């Protein structure tokens with residue numbers, strides 16, 4: 425897979441224009457093209473030939489800047505167009521580890537959806553492995569194919585097929601090192617999964633509802649899969665920042681250093697501390713590094729059920 429493999433930006437490349445961790449955009453580089461955002465106007469011609477990761481400055485004002493990052497699977501998941509619900513990084517990482525993916529593996533997937541997981545599967549098995557992904561929705565399959573092409577991912581084949589109704593194609597019998605299902609009724613595909621998996625290889629099925637998990641587990645049991653286990657992956661992200669706090673213990677010009685543990689705190693004259701604004705009035709605020717979970721951390725996405733095919 426060629427995603428992010430070239431170190432300098434060429435015409436036709438997809439670049440992730442990074443403003444901050446929660447503000448990024450995928451842009452295809454075109455000669456004569458321009459990007460306008462709140463930081464200014466940026467000419468694509470200035471990007472061509474620059475290494476991925478470069479910081480480029482707005483030519484008019486000279487103060488605004490953005491970073492031009494390579495479209496790695498991690499970033500792609502954050503910027504892709506959502507044509508369906510998608511898998512996010514916590515689940516994706518767990519799937520790749522749980523399915524024991526490595527370069528050279530052959531992976532089957534259905535449905536393709538927006539290609540979020542597919543992009544990471546392709547990276548995990550590259551350069552010699554291959555992902556065969558299927559979706560029964562033709563326009564969605566076409567758009568995913570286009571995204572893979574634009575991102576120069578060349579080890580994915582997208583097929584249009586009803587996997588719940590028809591199963592995986594016969595030519596994939598006994599070829600798969602792993603299978604991933606993100607389907608509304610995954611239990612209908614389990615027999616076909618068994619036919620395609622190599623001995624001792626694993627399947628993972630993602631479902632948002634526990635009733636779907638129960639039916640899938642029954643199907644895995646019926647077809648003699650072993651080591652059937654279900655997980656819910658919850659992620660908690662933290663923001664770490666320096667903040668100036670007003671210490672409510674200010675008393676007669678003395679403050680406690682709130683950045684120290686209570687037993688080490690020593691009262692000091694607040695006027696000795698530099699003020700954040702550079703003024704010389706008594707300073708009632710203290711700089712401290714704060715770490716706290718993001719308020720908008722995502723909760724439940726779905727359940728991941730793993731099952732191994734018996735030798």
Ligand SMILES: C[S@@+](CC[C@H](N)C(=O)[O-])C[C@H]1O[C@@H](n2cnc3c(N)ncnc32)[C@H](O)[C@@H]1O
Nearest residue numbers: 510511535537538539540541559560586587588
């Ligand atoms: C939630 S999306 C998959 C999202 C994908 N995992 C991602 O990370 O972008 C589910 C997809 O399954 C497809 N699908 C539903 N039933 C199907 C079937 N019987 N055969 C093949 N694909 C099917 C839908 O068209 C949809 O695109």
